């Protein structure tokens with residue numbers, strides 16, 4: 001898988017001054033795949049997305065995208081290369097309509113399948129609200145607008161930060177319902193989530209971070225919710241969270257539990 005990875009991080013350390021947020025992180029996403037990176041508050045998920053999008057630079061290790069080392073490449077050049085980030089907190093323009101917000105995302109866009117109509121097809125709730133100003137949208141509508149705006153750049157890789165943050169479960173389900181339409185257009189997705197249920201439902205693979213290190217990597221179909229929860233809370237590996245219900249059907253891909261050094 002590594003040879004054909006669209007995105008690959010190897011041995012990445014990231015610091016905020018003296019504070020180290022990521023430790024020797026390895027991560028790979030194949031073209032067309034959906035990877036969910038999960039972890040509790042402070043695990044390093046947002047730092048990881050900032051490192052992929054170029055807002056943070058690794059102090060060690062490399063970020064490769066589409067076969068090129070982009071570790072030192074500026075954010076706007078990575079956007080042009082096909083990396084789009086939907087940041088935590090949505091950040092759409094409150095005084096602009098949904099459609100105007102979406103058009104902002106099309107500035108300097110790459111050629112590709114994402115148009116206004118394609119975004120409205122993926123998020124029917126936005127089509128109805130196309131003339132409403134951002135400041136008058138619900139949290140879910142703002143989130144959909146933010147994702148739609150990122151798609152308008154025609155990214156090869158869409159980075160989604162905490163889609164579910166502050167949204168009601170029914171709204172979260174609405175947003176995630178668009179993911180199959182997104183991946184069907186060939187867009188590769190890396191989603192950062194605290195919501196384990198959503199992460200396991202939408203992803204092909206999950207990678208769990210704890211205090212800046214990978215503690216579990218698995219195919220979403222082969223890992224149980226209990227295994228993921230144990231890694232997420234750092235309670236000692238597979239089987240340690242027997243009280244967490246709803247194990248998923250077993251698959252063929254093995255689970256890798258990373259022990260801390």
Ligand SMILES: Nc1ncnc2c1ncn2[C@@H]1O[C@H](COP(=O)(O)OP(=O)(O)OP(=O)(O)O)[C@@H](O)[C@H]1O
Nearest residue numbers: 016019021039040041042043044045046047048194
């Ligand atoms: N600007 C910063 N300066 C110093 N430390 C920071 C900064 N931003 C994040 N950190 C620290 O880096 C670590 C990782 O933070 P990060 O935001 O990446 O975690 P996260 O997994 O995204 O958590 P959350 O779900 O709370 O956003 C945390 O310990 C955090 O306190």
